[in-house]
Amino acid sequence: MEWDEFAHWGKHIAQWGADYHKTLRDLPVRAQTQLGAVAAQLPDRPPEAGEAMDAILEDFETIVMPGMTHWQHPRFFAYFPANAAPPSMLAEMLVTTVAAQCMLWQTSPAATEVEGVMIDWLRHALNLPKPYTGVIQDSASSATLSAVLTMRERATGYTGNRDGLSNKGNLRIYCSDQVHSSIDRACWVAGIGQANLVKIKTSGPRMAMDVDALKAAIASDRAAGHTPAGLIAITGGTGVGACDTLGPLLKVAQAEDLYTHLDAAWAGAAMICPELRADFWAGVEGYDSIVFNPHKWLGAQFDCSVQFLKDAQPQLNTLKIEPEYLKTTGEAVVNYSEWTIPLGRRFRALKIWFLIRSYGLEGLRDRMRNHILWAAELCEALRALNGFEIVTEPLFSLFTFRCPGGDDAQQQLVDALNDDGRIYVTQGLFEGRRVIRFQVGQFDTTRQDVISAHDVITDVWGKIS
Ligand SMILES: *Cc1c(COP(=O)(O)O)cnc(C)c1O
Numbered sequence: 200m201e202w203d204e205f206a207h208w209g210k211h212i213a214q215w216g217a218d219y220h221k222t223l224r225d226l227p228v229r230a231q232t233q234l235g236a237v238a239a240q241l242p243d244r245p246p247e248a249g250e251a252m253d254a255i256l257e258d259f260e261t262i263v264m265p266g267m268t269h270w271q272h273p274r275f276f277a278y279f280p281a282n283a284a285p286p287s288m289l290a291e292m293l294v295t296t297v298a299a300q301c302m303l304w305q306t307s308p309a310a311t312e313v314e315g316v317m318i319d320w321l322r323h324a325l326n327l328p329k330p331y332t333g334v335i336q337d338s339a340s341s342a343t344l345s346a347v348l349t350m351r352e353r354a355t356g357y358t359g360n361r362d363g364l365s366n367k368g369n370l371r372i373y374c375s376d377q378v379h380s381s382i383d384r385a386c387w388v389a390g391i392g393q394a395n396l397v398k399i400k401t402s403g404p405r406m407a408m409d410v411d412a413l414k415a416a417i418a419s420d421r422a423a424g425h426t427p428a429g430l431i432a433i434t435g436g437t438g439v440g441a442c443d444t445l446g447p448l449l450k451v452a453q454a455e456d457l458y459t460h461l462d463a464a465w466a467g468a469a470m471i472c473p474e475l476r477a478d479f480w481a482g483v484e485g486y487d488s489i490v491f492n493p494h495k496w497l498g499a500q501f502d503c504s505v506q507f508l509k510d511a512q513p514q515l516n517t518l519k520i521e522p523e524y525l526k527t528t529g530e531a532v533v534n535y536s537e538w539t540i541p542l543g544r545r546f547r548a549l550k551i552w553f554l555i556r557s558y559g560l561e562g563l564r565d566r567m568r569n570h571i572l573w574a575a576e577l578c579e580a581l582r583a584l585n586g587f588e589i590v591t592e593p594l595f596s597l598f599t600f601r602c603p604g605g606d607d608a609q610q611q612l613v614d615a616l617n618d619d620g621r622i623y624v625t626q627g628l629f630e631g632r633r634v635i636r637f638q639v640g641q642f643d644t645t646r647q648d649v650i651s652a653h654d655v656i657t658d659v660w661g662k663i664s
Pocket residue numbers: 279337338339340341379381435436437462463464465492504
């Protein structure tokens with residue numbers, strides 16, 4: 200492709216993007232496609248000869264787009280948001296175009312230095328104290344795995360990587376029964392094993408880990424000859440938004456010499472709002488590792504996950520490796536690939552820079568505050584509906600509810616809502632009961648979008664009940 204042609208299609212795609220986003224409200228949120236329908240429209244074999252870009256783009260519009268679920272739709276209330284504010288998309292276009300590999304300072308000095316400053320901006324925005332540094336990873340799953348590997352290495356005197364894990368006994372990691380599956384998976388692949396991930400019961404309106412139960416579990420593990428290695432706390436669990444009481448947990452962890460990791464992948468973004476910190480962030484400043492995803496609520500295009508580290512050294516001791524070809528000379532520089540599992544890395548800091556400069560922290564706070572208000576307003580409207588029940592109260596902008604009927608009725612309503620297409624929600628499980636999960640957080644959502652969900656829910660429920 201000639202570069203003039205690239206410019207032509209680049210403009211075309213930018214215009215297409217603006218049109219797409221302006222008309223998004225009219226599309227069904229979840230793809231209304233049948234299984235296999237997209238694949239069936241693609242040829243079995245790759246073309247031998249090159250094709251023209253207009254033909255490729257036409258197929259993109261007619262074959263691909265009808266099979267997409269619209270994550271940027273203002274009435275996307277499922278899972279958690281994967282917001283992509285327009286300035287962050289523009290930054291991604293630039294990053295894609297420059298296409299640098301940012302593994303070492305030397306391979307991309309500006310990417311490394313902007314990343315360092317963005318980590319520090321976010322540290323400040325989230326009110327974390329000075330010693331914290333950090334790194335941008337692709338996902339919270341990767342950051343959590345890095346932290347779990349660090350727990351393993353630290354608890355084995357940094358001999359696991361060298362000698363393997365035979366004869367190391369049982370390393371134990373503690374978390375609540377509300378953690379995300381990425382914590383289980385990190386323990387699987389780190390060689391800890393599911394059986395050594397100890398899930399402590401939760402209680403209270405925030406579904407917080409029971410501190411006494413944690414102490415008892417650690418004591419009984421020590422008595423059994425196991426090695427307590429780490430604690431994973433959550434601020435804003437995926438199911439119902441569970442929040443641990445960070446300070447008291449940290450006290451236990453420090454007394455037991457556990458490495459601590461905090462999963463705030465979703466709700467960490469809301470900690471840029473000072474009024475939420477007293478309730479949900481107190482005690483955070485002692486955690487060894489903290490992950491939050493700017494690619495969720497904050498608005499930085501996926502993927503972008505920030506891992507803060509109180510002291511980077513334990514993680515560097517765990518992950519840093521320096522084959523001959525990666526050695527650099529000269530002054531001490533930060534080579535972020537030494538902080539993570541993958542070697543190759545994208546320039547993810549640029550979209551944070553564009554995002555924060557475009558909206559300012561106040562612009563981002565306004566959105567989140569509105570989301571929390573509107574979620575509460577909708578929650579009250581649903582509570583007032585005859586036979587409907589609020590199962591878990593709003594934590595930030597997430598709550599769960601049930602319509603009249605048993606577990607099957609809940610799933611039927613979720614499926615019917617998503618087939619209808621005006622809103623998109625997902626199901627969950629709470630204390631053994633099926634619930635309908637509702638979160639507000641899409642970047643462009645309005646009060647009207649959120650409140651209209653009440654009418655959609657009653658309308659669709661009326662049709663199936
Ligand atoms: C989304 C989420 C994760 C996983 O995040 P990825 O970046 O997709 O790996 C982990 N924990 C919580 C609480 C989450 O909300």
